[in-house]
Amino acid sequence: MNTLTNKRVLLGVSGSIAAYKSPDIVRRLQDLGAEVRVIVTDGGKEFVSERSLQTISKNKVHSNLWDKEAELAMGHIELAKWSDIVIIAPASANTIAKLCHGRADDLLSTVILATDAKVMLAPSMNQQMYASKAMKDNLKILLKRGIVIIEPGFGEQACGDVGEGRLAEALDIANQAADLFTSTSLSGKKVLITLGGTIEAIDPVRYISNHSSGKMGMALAHQCIQAGAKTTLIIGSISIDIEKRAEVIHIVSADEMYEAVMKRIESQDLFICCAAVADFRPKNVSHNKIKKNNSPVTIELTENKDILASVCQLSKRPICIGFAAESENFIVNARAKLESKACEAIILNDISQSEIGLNSDKNEVHFITKEHCEKIEKNSKQIIAEKIIEKITNYYF
Ligand SMILES: Cc1cc2nc3c(=O)[nH]c(=O)nc-3n(C[C@H](O)[C@H](O)[C@H](O)COP(=O)(O)O)c2cc1C
Numbered sequence: 321m322n323t324l325t326n327k328r329v330l331l332g333v334s335g336s337i338a339a340y341k342s343p344d345i346v347r348r349l350q351d352l353g354a355e356v357r358v359i360v361t362d363g364g365k366e367f368v369s370e371r372s373l374q375t376i377s378k379n380k381v382h383s384n385l386w387d388k389e390a391e392l393a394m395g396h397i398e399l400a401k402w403s404d405i406v407i408i409a410p411a412s413a414n415t416i417a418k419l420c421h422g423r424a425d426d427l428l429s430t431v432i433l434a435t436d437a438k439v440m441l442a443p444s445m446n447q448q449m450y451a452s453k454a455m456k457d458n459l460k461i462l463l464k465r466g467i468v469i470i471e472p473g474f475g476e477q478a479c480g481d482v483g484e485g486r487l488a489e490a491l492d493i494a495n496q497a498a499d500l501f502t503s504t505s506l507s508g509k510k511v512l513i514t515l516g517g518t519i520e521a522i523d524p525v526r527y528i529s530n531h532s533s534g535k536m537g538m539a540l541a542h543q544c545i546q547a548g549a550k551t552t553l554i555i556g557s558i559s560i561d562i563e564k565r566a567e568v569i570h571i572v573s574a575d576e577m578y579e580a581v582m583k584r585i586e587s588q589d590l591f592i593c594c595a596a597v598a599d600f601r602p603k604n605v606s607h608n609k610i611k612k613n614n615s616p617v618t619i620e621l622t623e624n625k626d627i628l629a630s631v632c633q634l635s636k637r638p639i640c641i642g643f644a645a646e647s648e649n650f651i652v653n654a655r656a657k658l659e660s661k662a663c664e665a666i667i668l669n670d671i672s673q674s675e676i677g678l679n680s681d682k683n684e685v686h687f688i689t690k691e692h693c694e695k696i697e698k699n700s701k702q703i704i705a706e707k708i709i710e711k712i713t714n715y716y717f
Contacts, residue, residue, distance in 0.1 A: 322495075323507055323508055325508065327354045327355070329349050329497065330359065331406075334428065335364050336444040336487065337444075340367050343376045357402070362426070365383065384427060385426055385427040400435035400436075407439075407493065407497055411443045413445050415429070416455065419441075419462060441470065443469070444485065472486055472488060505717065507547075507548035509550070510588045511590045513551065513591075514537070514556075517556050519572050520574065521601075522605065524608070534555065536594055542563050542702070552568075555571070556571055588638040600624060641712060642667070644657045644666050646670065654688050696708065
Protein backbone atom coordinates (compact mmCIF):
# COMPACT_ATOMS: atom_id res chain seq x y z
CA MET A 321 0.00 0.00 0.00
CA ASN A 322 1.29 3.48 -0.86
CA THR A 323 1.54 6.07 1.90
CA LEU A 324 1.96 9.82 2.24
CA THR A 325 4.79 9.58 4.76
CA ASN A 326 6.80 12.82 4.78
CA LYS A 327 4.50 14.33 2.14
CA ARG A 328 3.21 17.88 2.52
CA VAL A 329 -0.41 18.05 1.47
CA LEU A 330 -2.22 21.33 0.93
CA LEU A 331 -5.97 20.76 1.13
CA GLY A 332 -8.15 23.37 -0.59
CA VAL A 333 -11.70 23.46 0.74
CA SER A 334 -14.16 25.35 -1.48
CA GLY A 335 -17.85 26.28 -1.24
CA SER A 336 -19.64 22.99 -1.69
CA ILE A 337 -22.07 21.71 0.92
CA ALA A 338 -19.72 18.70 1.33
CA ALA A 339 -17.08 21.00 2.86
CA TYR A 340 -18.38 19.80 6.24
CA LYS A 341 -16.63 16.49 5.43
CA SER A 342 -13.21 18.15 4.96
CA PRO A 343 -11.96 17.61 8.57
CA ASP A 344 -12.38 13.87 7.93
CA ILE A 345 -10.32 14.20 4.72
CA VAL A 346 -7.57 15.87 6.80
CA ARG A 347 -7.69 12.90 9.20
CA ARG A 348 -7.44 10.27 6.46
CA LEU A 349 -4.49 12.10 4.87
CA GLN A 350 -2.75 12.24 8.26
CA ASP A 351 -3.44 8.53 8.78
CA LEU A 352 -1.37 7.89 5.67
CA GLY A 353 1.51 9.94 7.11
CA ALA A 354 0.95 13.37 5.53
CA GLU A 355 1.45 16.76 7.10
CA VAL A 356 -1.66 18.73 6.13
CA ARG A 357 -2.24 22.45 5.77
CA VAL A 358 -5.59 23.84 4.72
CA ILE A 359 -6.76 26.74 2.56
CA VAL A 360 -10.46 27.45 2.83
CA THR A 361 -12.28 29.76 0.40
CA ASP A 362 -14.92 32.26 1.52
CA GLY A 363 -17.52 29.85 0.10
CA GLY A 364 -15.96 26.97 2.03
CA LYS A 365 -16.17 28.92 5.30
CA GLU A 366 -19.96 28.94 4.94
CA PHE A 367 -19.98 25.16 5.40
CA VAL A 368 -17.08 24.32 7.77
CA SER A 369 -15.43 26.21 10.59
CA GLU A 370 -11.81 27.27 10.36
CA ARG A 371 -11.46 26.22 13.99
CA SER A 372 -12.33 22.58 13.21
CA LEU A 373 -9.85 22.51 10.33
CA GLN A 374 -7.16 24.17 12.43
CA THR A 375 -7.65 21.81 15.36
CA ILE A 376 -7.58 18.69 13.22
CA SER A 377 -4.78 19.74 10.87
CA LYS A 378 -2.76 21.12 13.85
CA ASN A 379 -1.80 24.01 11.60
CA LYS A 380 -3.02 27.54 11.03
CA VAL A 381 -5.77 27.59 8.39
CA HIS A 382 -5.14 29.96 5.47
CA SER A 383 -7.82 31.92 3.66
CA ASN A 384 -6.56 35.43 3.06
CA LEU A 385 -4.49 36.32 0.01
CA TRP A 386 -3.63 39.60 1.70
CA ASP A 387 -2.34 38.05 4.97
CA LYS A 388 0.31 40.49 6.28
CA GLU A 389 1.68 37.88 8.68
CA ALA A 390 2.59 35.40 5.94
CA GLU A 391 6.29 35.12 5.05
CA LEU A 392 7.17 38.42 3.24
CA ALA A 393 3.36 38.85 2.99
CA MET A 394 3.48 36.31 0.14
CA GLY A 395 1.61 33.38 1.65
CA HIS A 396 0.57 32.14 -1.79
CA ILE A 397 4.19 31.60 -2.86
CA GLU A 398 5.17 30.10 0.50
CA LEU A 399 2.28 27.61 0.40
CA ALA A 400 2.82 26.86 -3.32
CA LYS A 401 6.48 25.96 -2.65
CA TRP A 402 5.72 24.06 0.56
CA SER A 403 3.30 21.59 -1.06
CA ASP A 404 4.13 18.21 -2.57
CA ILE A 405 0.50 17.96 -3.64
CA VAL A 406 -2.53 20.26 -3.61
CA ILE A 407 -5.90 18.52 -3.26
CA ILE A 408 -9.08 20.55 -3.68
CA ALA A 409 -11.78 18.56 -1.91
CA PRO A 410 -14.54 19.43 -2.22
CA ALA A 411 -14.01 21.37 -5.45
CA SER A 412 -17.00 23.61 -6.17
CA ALA A 413 -18.25 24.35 -9.70
CA ASN A 414 -17.11 27.94 -9.25
CA THR A 415 -13.55 27.01 -8.17
CA ILE A 416 -13.26 24.51 -11.04
CA ALA A 417 -14.32 27.21 -13.54
CA LYS A 418 -11.81 29.66 -12.06
CA LEU A 419 -8.96 27.15 -12.41
CA CYS A 420 -9.85 26.63 -16.09
CA HIS A 421 -9.42 30.31 -16.74
CA GLY A 422 -6.28 30.70 -14.66
CA ARG A 423 -8.01 33.22 -12.40
CA ALA A 424 -6.09 34.36 -9.32
CA ASP A 425 -8.58 36.36 -7.28
CA ASP A 426 -8.31 34.48 -3.97
CA LEU A 427 -5.63 32.52 -2.07
CA LEU A 428 -6.56 29.06 -3.38
CA SER A 429 -6.70 29.94 -7.09
CA THR A 430 -3.47 31.97 -6.79
CA VAL A 431 -1.64 29.07 -5.11
CA ILE A 432 -2.75 26.70 -7.89
CA LEU A 433 -1.17 28.98 -10.50
CA ALA A 434 1.99 29.41 -8.41
CA THR A 435 2.67 25.76 -7.59
CA ASP A 436 4.55 23.10 -9.50
CA ALA A 437 3.15 20.42 -7.17
CA LYS A 438 0.70 17.78 -8.34
CA VAL A 439 -2.92 18.99 -8.25
CA MET A 440 -6.00 16.84 -7.58
CA LEU A 441 -9.65 17.86 -7.60
CA ALA A 442 -12.62 16.12 -6.03
CA PRO A 443 -15.69 17.80 -7.57
CA SER A 444 -18.83 17.92 -5.45
CA MET A 445 -22.07 19.53 -6.53
CA ASN A 446 -25.69 19.00 -7.51
CA GLN A 447 -26.06 16.28 -10.18
CA GLN A 448 -27.47 18.74 -12.75
CA MET A 449 -24.54 21.12 -12.21
CA TYR A 450 -22.11 18.21 -12.59
CA ALA A 451 -23.84 17.02 -15.77
CA SER A 452 -23.78 20.50 -17.34
CA LYS A 453 -21.87 20.98 -20.60
CA ALA A 454 -19.83 23.79 -19.04
CA MET A 455 -18.66 21.52 -16.20
CA LYS A 456 -17.79 18.65 -18.57
CA ASP A 457 -15.79 21.02 -20.82
CA ASN A 458 -14.02 22.55 -17.81
CA LEU A 459 -12.99 19.15 -16.44
CA LYS A 460 -11.68 18.11 -19.88
CA ILE A 461 -9.47 21.23 -19.98
CA LEU A 462 -8.11 20.55 -16.49
CA LEU A 463 -7.46 16.87 -17.30
CA LYS A 464 -5.46 17.95 -20.36
CA ARG A 465 -3.34 20.16 -18.10
CA GLY A 466 -2.42 17.13 -16.00
CA ILE A 467 -4.75 17.81 -13.09
CA VAL A 468 -6.05 14.58 -11.56
CA ILE A 469 -9.83 14.40 -11.18
CA ILE A 470 -11.28 12.20 -8.44
CA GLU A 471 -14.62 11.03 -9.81
CA PRO A 472 -17.61 11.96 -7.64
CA GLY A 473 -19.98 9.27 -6.39
CA PHE A 474 -23.58 8.51 -7.36
CA GLY A 475 -26.43 8.71 -4.84
CA GLU A 476 -28.81 10.87 -2.89
CA GLN A 477 -27.69 14.49 -2.52
CA ALA A 478 -28.16 17.16 0.15
CA CYS A 479 -30.70 18.94 -2.08
CA GLY A 480 -32.76 15.73 -2.39
CA ASP A 481 -31.74 14.95 -6.00
CA VAL A 482 -30.33 11.56 -6.87
CA GLY A 483 -27.44 11.38 -9.32
CA GLU A 484 -23.69 11.81 -9.88
CA GLY A 485 -21.97 14.63 -7.97
CA ARG A 486 -21.47 13.43 -4.37
CA LEU A 487 -18.00 14.05 -2.96
CA ALA A 488 -15.81 10.92 -3.17
CA GLU A 489 -15.23 9.16 0.18
CA ALA A 490 -12.48 10.72 2.35
CA LEU A 491 -10.49 7.46 2.43
CA ASP A 492 -10.61 7.15 -1.40
CA ILE A 493 -9.35 10.72 -1.75
CA ALA A 494 -6.42 10.00 0.60
CA ASN A 495 -5.59 6.69 -1.11
CA GLN A 496 -5.72 8.20 -4.60
CA ALA A 497 -3.36 10.96 -3.43
CA ALA A 498 -0.94 8.35 -2.03
CA ASP A 499 -1.09 6.39 -5.30
CA LEU A 500 0.36 9.40 -7.14
CA PHE A 501 3.63 8.91 -5.30
CA THR A 502 5.57 5.81 -6.20
CA SER A 503 6.62 3.92 -3.10
CA THR A 504 10.27 4.27 -2.20
CA SER A 505 12.82 1.96 -0.63
CA LEU A 506 11.97 2.77 3.03
CA SER A 507 8.25 3.51 2.55
CA GLY A 508 6.31 2.70 5.73
CA LYS A 509 9.51 2.03 7.74
CA LYS A 510 10.43 3.77 10.99
CA VAL A 511 13.97 4.99 11.49
CA LEU A 512 15.60 6.33 14.66
CA ILE A 513 18.86 8.27 14.29
CA THR A 514 21.05 9.72 17.05
CA LEU A 515 23.32 12.58 16.07
CA GLY A 516 25.51 15.36 17.40
CA GLY A 517 27.75 15.36 20.45
CA THR A 518 26.71 14.82 24.05
CA ILE A 519 27.59 17.27 26.81
CA GLU A 520 28.75 15.96 30.20
CA ALA A 521 28.63 18.50 33.00
CA ILE A 522 31.65 19.10 35.24
CA ASP A 523 30.10 21.96 37.19
CA PRO A 524 27.33 24.49 36.42
CA VAL A 525 29.41 26.20 33.70
CA ARG A 526 31.92 23.65 32.42
CA TYR A 527 31.49 20.44 30.50
CA ILE A 528 33.16 17.69 28.46
CA SER A 529 32.03 17.39 24.83
CA ASN A 530 33.43 16.85 21.32
CA HIS A 531 33.62 18.41 17.86
CA SER A 532 30.64 16.59 16.31
CA SER A 533 28.56 18.92 14.12
CA GLY A 534 25.70 16.48 13.39
CA LYS A 535 26.24 16.92 9.61
CA MET A 536 26.56 13.20 8.84
CA GLY A 537 23.51 12.27 10.93
CA MET A 538 21.40 15.02 9.38
CA ALA A 539 22.44 13.94 5.86
CA LEU A 540 21.34 10.39 6.77
CA ALA A 541 18.04 11.75 8.14
CA HIS A 542 17.44 13.57 4.86
CA GLN A 543 18.10 10.41 2.83
CA CYS A 544 15.80 8.30 5.05
CA ILE A 545 13.03 10.86 4.62
CA GLN A 546 13.57 10.94 0.85
CA ALA A 547 13.35 7.14 0.88
CA GLY A 548 9.94 7.38 2.58
CA ALA A 549 10.82 6.50 6.18
CA LYS A 550 9.13 8.03 9.21
CA THR A 551 12.25 9.45 10.79
CA THR A 552 12.90 10.39 14.42
CA LEU A 553 16.04 12.23 15.45
CA ILE A 554 17.57 12.28 18.92
CA ILE A 555 19.82 15.29 18.77
CA GLY A 556 22.68 16.34 21.03
CA SER A 557 24.87 19.36 20.41
CA ILE A 558 24.89 20.30 16.69
CA SER A 559 25.79 23.29 14.53
CA ILE A 560 23.48 22.79 11.54
CA ASP A 561 19.84 23.28 10.50
CA ILE A 562 17.40 20.56 11.52
CA GLU A 563 15.49 18.57 8.85
CA LYS A 564 11.95 19.92 9.27
CA ARG A 565 10.16 16.73 8.22
CA ALA A 566 11.64 14.65 11.06
CA GLU A 567 10.29 14.24 14.57
CA VAL A 568 12.92 15.73 16.86
CA ILE A 569 13.94 15.11 20.47
CA HIS A 570 16.69 17.25 21.98
CA ILE A 571 18.95 15.85 24.67
CA VAL A 572 22.09 17.07 26.42
CA SER A 573 23.98 14.20 28.07
CA ALA A 574 24.71 10.58 27.11
CA ASP A 575 22.38 9.43 29.88
CA GLU A 576 19.52 11.49 28.43
CA MET A 577 20.26 10.10 24.96
CA TYR A 578 20.16 6.56 26.34
CA GLU A 579 16.76 7.17 27.96
CA ALA A 580 15.34 8.84 24.83
CA VAL A 581 16.49 5.94 22.62
CA MET A 582 15.21 3.21 24.93
CA LYS A 583 11.80 4.86 25.21
CA ARG A 584 11.29 4.72 21.42
CA ILE A 585 13.36 1.80 20.15
CA GLU A 586 10.75 -0.95 20.26
CA SER A 587 8.65 0.38 17.38
CA GLN A 588 11.60 1.11 15.06
CA ASP A 589 12.70 -0.83 11.96
CA LEU A 590 16.16 0.75 11.71
CA PHE A 591 18.43 2.37 14.31
CA ILE A 592 21.42 4.42 13.17
CA CYS A 593 23.69 5.39 16.02
CA CYS A 594 25.55 8.33 14.51
CA ALA A 595 25.93 10.53 17.60
CA ALA A 596 29.34 11.20 19.09
CA VAL A 597 28.39 9.96 22.55
CA ALA A 598 30.88 10.72 25.30
CA ASP A 599 32.35 7.44 26.56
CA PHE A 600 32.92 9.00 30.00
CA ARG A 601 31.35 11.61 32.25
CA PRO A 602 32.58 13.23 35.46
CA LYS A 603 31.71 10.88 38.30
CA ASN A 604 30.58 13.77 40.52
CA VAL A 605 29.13 16.99 39.12
CA SER A 606 30.01 19.93 41.35
CA HIS A 607 26.95 21.99 42.35
CA ASN A 608 29.10 25.11 42.52
CA LYS A 609 31.64 26.43 40.04
CA ILE A 610 35.00 24.83 40.82
CA LYS A 611 37.39 27.57 42.04
CA LYS A 612 41.08 27.96 41.19
CA ASN A 613 43.32 27.52 44.23
CA ASN A 614 46.78 27.08 42.65
CA SER A 615 46.70 23.31 42.96
CA PRO A 616 45.95 20.73 40.25
CA VAL A 617 42.31 19.69 39.89
CA THR A 618 41.49 16.05 39.31
CA ILE A 619 38.22 15.05 37.69
CA GLU A 620 37.33 11.43 38.15
CA LEU A 621 35.52 9.96 35.16
CA THR A 622 33.07 7.14 35.01
CA GLU A 623 31.90 5.21 31.94
CA ASN A 624 28.62 6.09 30.22
CA LYS A 625 26.18 3.38 29.18
CA ASP A 626 26.83 1.98 25.71
CA ILE A 627 23.68 2.89 23.76
CA LEU A 628 24.33 0.81 20.63
CA ALA A 629 25.37 -2.32 22.57
CA SER A 630 22.35 -1.97 24.88
CA VAL A 631 19.95 -1.77 21.92
CA CYS A 632 21.62 -4.74 20.23
CA GLN A 633 21.02 -6.84 23.36
CA LEU A 634 17.25 -6.27 23.32
CA SER A 635 15.20 -9.35 22.39
CA LYS A 636 13.01 -7.28 20.03
CA ARG A 637 15.23 -4.83 18.24
CA PRO A 638 15.57 -3.04 14.88
CA ILE A 639 18.38 -3.40 12.36
CA CYS A 640 21.26 -1.60 14.12
CA ILE A 641 23.99 0.40 12.40
CA GLY A 642 26.83 2.03 14.35
CA PHE A 643 29.58 4.48 13.54
CA ALA A 644 33.20 4.04 14.55
CA ALA A 645 35.56 7.02 14.58
CA GLU A 646 39.04 5.54 14.48
CA SER A 647 42.45 7.19 14.24
CA GLU A 648 44.58 4.02 13.85
CA ASN A 649 44.22 0.30 12.93
CA PHE A 650 40.99 1.33 11.25
CA ILE A 651 39.55 -1.88 9.84
CA VAL A 652 40.74 -4.08 12.71
CA ASN A 653 39.24 -1.74 15.33
CA ALA A 654 35.98 -1.38 13.40
CA ARG A 655 35.63 -5.15 13.06
CA ALA A 656 36.23 -5.52 16.80
CA LYS A 657 33.50 -2.94 17.43
CA LEU A 658 31.11 -4.78 15.08
CA GLU A 659 31.67 -7.94 17.12
CA SER A 660 31.52 -6.38 20.59
CA LYS A 661 28.33 -4.44 19.88
CA ALA A 662 26.69 -7.28 17.90
CA CYS A 663 25.16 -4.81 15.42
CA GLU A 664 24.47 -5.45 11.72
CA ALA A 665 27.03 -2.99 10.33
CA ILE A 666 29.62 -0.43 11.33
CA ILE A 667 30.36 2.70 9.31
CA LEU A 668 34.05 3.39 9.78
CA ASN A 669 35.28 7.01 9.84
CA ASP A 670 38.98 7.73 9.59
CA ILE A 671 39.36 10.75 11.89
CA SER A 672 43.11 11.03 11.35
CA GLN A 673 42.48 13.09 8.18
CA SER A 674 41.31 16.61 9.04
CA GLU A 675 39.43 17.21 5.76
CA ILE A 676 37.00 14.33 6.38
CA GLY A 677 34.95 13.06 9.33
CA LEU A 678 34.02 15.03 12.46
CA ASN A 679 32.79 18.58 11.76
CA SER A 680 33.82 18.64 8.07
CA ASP A 681 31.50 18.72 5.02
CA LYS A 682 33.11 15.66 3.44
CA ASN A 683 33.59 12.11 4.50
CA GLU A 684 35.07 8.83 3.35
CA VAL A 685 33.87 5.68 5.05
CA HIS A 686 33.96 1.91 5.01
CA PHE A 687 30.70 -0.01 5.31
CA ILE A 688 31.62 -3.06 7.37
CA THR A 689 29.49 -6.12 8.05
CA LYS A 690 30.49 -9.68 9.01
CA GLU A 691 30.72 -10.58 5.30
CA HIS A 692 31.63 -7.28 3.61
CA CYS A 693 34.06 -4.41 3.86
CA GLU A 694 33.17 -1.82 1.20
CA LYS A 695 34.83 1.53 0.80
CA ILE A 696 32.64 4.54 -0.02
CA GLU A 697 35.04 6.98 -1.66
CA LYS A 698 35.52 10.55 -0.42
CA ASN A 699 32.53 12.75 -1.21
CA SER A 700 30.08 15.23 0.33
CA LYS A 701 28.27 13.91 3.41
CA GLN A 702 25.00 14.04 1.40
CA ILE A 703 26.36 11.65 -1.24
CA ILE A 704 27.99 9.42 1.41
CA ALA A 705 24.60 9.29 3.22
CA GLU A 706 22.81 8.37 -0.03
CA LYS A 707 25.21 5.46 -0.61
CA ILE A 708 24.98 4.28 3.02
CA ILE A 709 21.15 4.23 2.90
CA GLU A 710 21.29 2.45 -0.49
CA LYS A 711 23.45 -0.29 1.07
CA ILE A 712 21.27 -0.57 4.18
CA THR A 713 18.10 -0.94 2.10
CA ASN A 714 19.75 -3.43 -0.27
CA TYR A 715 21.04 -5.62 2.54
CA TYR A 716 18.27 -5.41 5.13
CA PHE A 717 14.95 -4.23 3.61
C1 LIG B 1 -26.65 26.12 0.50
C2 LIG B 1 -25.68 26.13 -0.64
C3 LIG B 1 -25.08 24.96 -1.03
C4 LIG B 1 -24.18 24.93 -2.09
N1 LIG B 1 -23.61 23.76 -2.46
C5 LIG B 1 -22.76 23.73 -3.50
C6 LIG B 1 -22.16 22.51 -3.88
O1 LIG B 1 -22.38 21.45 -3.28
N2 LIG B 1 -21.30 22.53 -4.93
C7 LIG B 1 -21.00 23.67 -5.60
O2 LIG B 1 -20.22 23.61 -6.57
N3 LIG B 1 -21.55 24.84 -5.25
C8 LIG B 1 -22.43 24.91 -4.22
N4 LIG B 1 -22.98 26.11 -3.85
C9 LIG B 1 -22.60 27.32 -4.56
C10 LIG B 1 -21.21 27.84 -4.12
O3 LIG B 1 -21.15 27.93 -2.73
C11 LIG B 1 -20.92 29.18 -4.79
O4 LIG B 1 -20.79 28.98 -6.18
C12 LIG B 1 -19.68 29.87 -4.24
O5 LIG B 1 -19.45 31.05 -4.97
C13 LIG B 1 -18.45 28.98 -4.34
O6 LIG B 1 -17.32 29.72 -3.96
P1 LIG B 1 -15.85 29.09 -3.99
O7 LIG B 1 -15.73 28.28 -5.21
O8 LIG B 1 -14.96 30.29 -3.99
O9 LIG B 1 -15.72 28.35 -2.72
C14 LIG B 1 -23.87 26.13 -2.79
C15 LIG B 1 -24.46 27.31 -2.37
C16 LIG B 1 -25.37 27.32 -1.33
C17 LIG B 1 -26.00 28.62 -0.93
